[in-house]
Amino acid sequence: MGHIGLSHYLVVAAIMFALGVAVVLTRRNAIAVLCGLELMLNAAALNFVAFNRFGSPNRLDGQIFTVFIMTLAAAEAATILAIVLNVYHTLNTVRVDEVDSMKE
């Protein structure tokens, strides 16, 4: 196969992102949806690192962004878990297809 280039990373990231989207769209469990979300975030983070490595290797912008994304992902996971807990307390379920109170 030879040298692993940028496109390899991008393909992997795209696959990860597509898997993440699929998980988010298909899983009913809120926690699983959260996992899919993390997958999508990580795909994005992988893109940042890959573009940093192959686009402008002397700079660290992409890696810094990835650190931000990891922080964001942690915060997001905490927030979403808190929301899921409250949803469970209020509606007695964690299935996202059963929660449609945003309609109102």
Add this chain to the structure above:
Amino acid sequence: MERPIFLALLIVALPLGAFAIEILHALIFRRMAKWNDKLSMAAMFTALGCALYLLFTEVLAHPHGIEKAYMGSVPWISFGGDMNPVRIDLSILVDNMTCVMLVVVTLVSSLVHLYSSSYMHGEERYSRFFSYLSLFTFSMLGLCIANNILILFIFWELVGLCSYFLIGFYIEKKSAGDASKKAFITNRVGDALFMTAIMIVFSVLSQSKGYAGKDVLSFPEIYRSIGELGSNAGPWVGNHDLLVIAGIFFFMGCVTKSAQFPLHIWLPDAMEGPTPVSALIHAATMVAAGVYMIVRMFPLLVGEGYISGDWFHSTPLEVIAIVGGFTSIFAGTIALVQNDLKKGLAYSTCSQLGYMAMAVGVGSTTGGMFHLFTHAFFKACLFLGAGSVIHAVHSQMMGDMGGLRKKMPITYWTFLISTLAIAGTPLFSGFMSKEMVLTSALAYGHMHEGSLFHSLPFYFAAITAVLTTFYMFRLVFLTFFGKGAWEDKKHGAHDDHAHAPVAVYAAPVSSPGHGAAAHGAHGHAPAAHSTAAAHDTHAAHDPHGGTPAAHDPHAAPVAAHGDHGHHGEPHESPWQMALPLVVLAVLALFSSGIAFPGLPGSHWFEHRLNDGVLVKDLMTESSAATEQTRQLFEPMVVHQPGEPLAANASEIVAEYHEAWSHAHHTVFLFSLCAVAFGITAAAWFFIRKRGVDYVTGVAPLRGLRTVLSNLWYVDAFFIKGFVPLEMKFNNLCAWFDRTVVDGIVNLVAWIANKIGVLAGLVDFYGVDGAVRGTGDAVLEGGSLVRKLVSGKVQDYVKWTVVGFVVAVAAVAWFGH
């Protein structure tokens, strides 16, 4: 404020004040005060004092009276902004004519007040009567001092209103109510035209350059415009037709107010009012207001010839001359056959008013005003004398009178003096004025080389002079001479029918063919009432008839007599009634000095109110007087006979002067003959052959009398001809209204209805459809979109992804 202005205002304010206090008292206490008569009388006599003071100090003290008219004004209405400013002032004019009118009105009015305090005594609404009199006097005085044709018009309407009140004073009598309505409605005709004339003057003057911001309806401004027309300038140039129309319309105001043919019909009926009212309003003052008005408007009536002294070739004046002349002879003939004393006097008044109007028409305002002045006194005296007689015999019919000479000496003598005055006997005031009227009429004929049309006024007037003497002495002889019906009454004891109006001297003896018509003169034949106007002529009103029956028009002639038949002989009236008679009789003698040409005082009036003086000062003052314009007016001042002609008199003035001198002698001789002939003829018929109907012997005259008794069918024309015609016209109008106008309206409504339905459809399906369609579309779209908003997070993400994919695909597809 100048003293004459102040006095004039005071004179006008006094009766107004009296009226205001009386009416306020009535409003506050819900009843008329008992002292109304005293208050009104006090106000009137004070006003009389002021007026006499004004006359003696301002007019009589100087050889030509007030040389320069006093004027005062207060701004009243102004509009039009700066572009086209128009102003109407409350302005007052005091000149010789005003002073004379003030004296006439206050004098007659105060005497009538005094007279009424006895005559109307015990009458229901006695107090109200005096309030009306005060209001009337105020209005009439206001009319005389007005210096503005609009203000004159306002007072003109006010006197008409008071006349309406007072004619209908005996409200229980239907005839009185009818008469008052007839007077009021007839007057509307002239008033409408009068107002139109004012509008014409206003519109012409206010649109003219030189009159911006001026009081265009005031006499000085109107005179100025005529003065400019004389030199072919000013607003009337190019508006000659309007000028003629305005002049004729002004005269139409006079036609109704001063009872000229053919709208004189209200005046005889106005005799339904109390006799003092007839004396004050319908003889001396109000009816003369029409003549006063045309005298004031004289320059406008003459038009462009005014400055050059050519007062004899103007269309309005020709109309006035012929209508006035015809009125005088027309009313004079009717007066020949009247058996009601007051009606006889009423037609006489009508005839004399014709004289006055004719005098103005033939170019002699002096003659018109002079006759107005003297006539006021002797006619007021005649009416008050008639009232005194009616008071005594309780009837207006001369058939109930006769032989009263001995019983009522004061009434008799004063009545006789006034009769001599109206007949134009030398040494009586009427002689001077009547002679002047006749002379000017004859001179007018001469000015037109004796053309028939222009000589007619003189012929009319000359015949009328004879008629006047004849019918007036007929009244005197029938009332005061011979054997009275009341004497029969005395002997005939309680027979009521003996003094029902049996007019032996005029009973239609002959053929039954015209009997019914001749009965019309008596007004007792029911048929005659419908023809000879809606007045119940001889419902002999009885001022003292306390019972309601006495005011019942149908019961009156008998019932009133029944009530009063036992009073016995007629007796002289109390002093309140006798004194005014004496004063007026003295004035009938001396109001124009010692009335014979050349004797002391006999020309005082002509010197002060001659044609030139009337308007000369007003005109020059307001037209930026230069010496030149002043000279233009000189000829008018001196063209009066008896004065030398100025050297610079214009040709036509000189010609007129010549014509006048010739006419003078003819008329002088003629008047003497007319008086002598009239008295002799009357004496022959009514003393020598008393009791014999003076026309039965002469067949052609019987037919004539039928005509005369029916008032020349003029009233019948209006009632039978005009009113049904008008009713037909009304019906036609109603039909037109119902079918055509209503039809059009209905058609329009139908079309509108249909259009409405169509519009409804369009609205429902078009507009509403659009609205509803939009709504529905939004609703549908909404429910469609609502399905997207499931509230489920995954759906949102799904659509986000879809959107993202579409966006990427679009970029991928179109991006390059």
